Amino acid sequence: MRLVLLPGLNGSSALFTPLLETLAGTDCWPLSLPEQGPQDYPSLADALFEQLGTTPFVLLGESFSGPLAYQLALRRPTGLRGVIFAASFLSRPNPALALLAHLPMPQALATQPWLLRALCLGKTADEHILQQVQREIRRLDQRLLHARMATLASLQAPTQAVDLPCLHLWPQHDRLVADSAAKRLAQTCGDIRQFRLDGPHFILQTQPKLCARAIAEFMQAIVAS
Numbered sequence: 001m002r003l004v005l006l007p008g009l010n011g012s013s014a015l016f017t018p019l020l021e022t023l024a025g026t027d028c029w030p031l032s033l034p035e036q037g038p039q040d041y042p043s044l045a046d047a048l049f050e051q052l053g054t055t056p057f058v059l060l061g062e063s064f065s066g067p068l069a070y071q072l073a074l075r076r077p078t079g080l081r082g083v084i085f086a087a088s089f090l091s092r093p094n095p096a097l098a099l100l101a102h103l104p105m106p107q108a109l110a111t112q113p114w115l116l117r118a119l120c121l122g123k124t125a126d127e128h129i130l131q132q133v134q135r136e137i138r139r140l141d142q143r144l145l146h147a148r149m150a151t152l153a154s155l156q157a158p159t160q161a162v163d164l165p166c167l168h169l170w171p172q173h174d175r176l177v178a179d180s181a182a183k184r185l186a187q188t189c190g191d192i193r194q195f196r197l198d199g200p201h202f203i204l205q206t207q208p209k210l211c212a213r214a215i216a217e218f219m220q221a222i223v224a225s
Contacts, residue, residue, distance in 0.1 A: 002057035005030040006065035010136040022212040039147040045071040060084040082165040089181040091157040122200040166192040167218045171203040
């Protein structure tokens with residue numbers, strides 16, 4: 001069984017490194033988000049659908065890509081067997097996004113260690129993880145960032161249910177996704193396991209071993225069913 005991974009707001013697979021190292025031996029296929037064209041979820045799903053292939057797989061959507069994983073699941077790709085939402089949501093994750101989507105985001109501020117630790121990584125995150133996140137922020141085009149932020153700000157609650165097994169990796173100290181948005185995710189999934197983890201929004205990066213164990217058990221259960 002393959003694990004297809006869709007990244008967060010940065011759009012690249014770079015921040016999956018800690019998880020992929022822990023999942024050594026699992027057939028992992030990280031995808032990057034298109035950097036050209038519309039950044040709304042239906043358009044991103046159009047761009048990525050053909051890359052999914054027909055090999056049986058579980059689809060993981062991290063943060064920004066949770067709604068993208070949902071959009072792809074509704075299209076019923078041939079090989080899709082289950083969906084994992086990591087630190088994610090299916091409705092607007094935070095009321096502040098309506099304002100933030102229109103404000104400038106100076107890299108000098110956005111890459112400050114104290115801010116990243118407070119909002120994303122927690123106080124105890126390793127220095128190399130902090131540096132990886134800083135690099136991803138610096139390389140991200142500001143127009144692309146604002147387009148994706150606007151997509152989040154306009155996100156509406158879904159109306160169709162996902163009829164596949166789902167796993168929600170739910171960090172309990174998430175400063176970016178409102179608790180109410182995280183809770184509502186389960187309402188769209190008929191068969192879901194919510195795994196609460198003690199950690200920040202970047203849970204795949206700060207708790208890769210716990211996440212890898214939950215992912216492996218979820219995939220094994222699908223194979224056995």
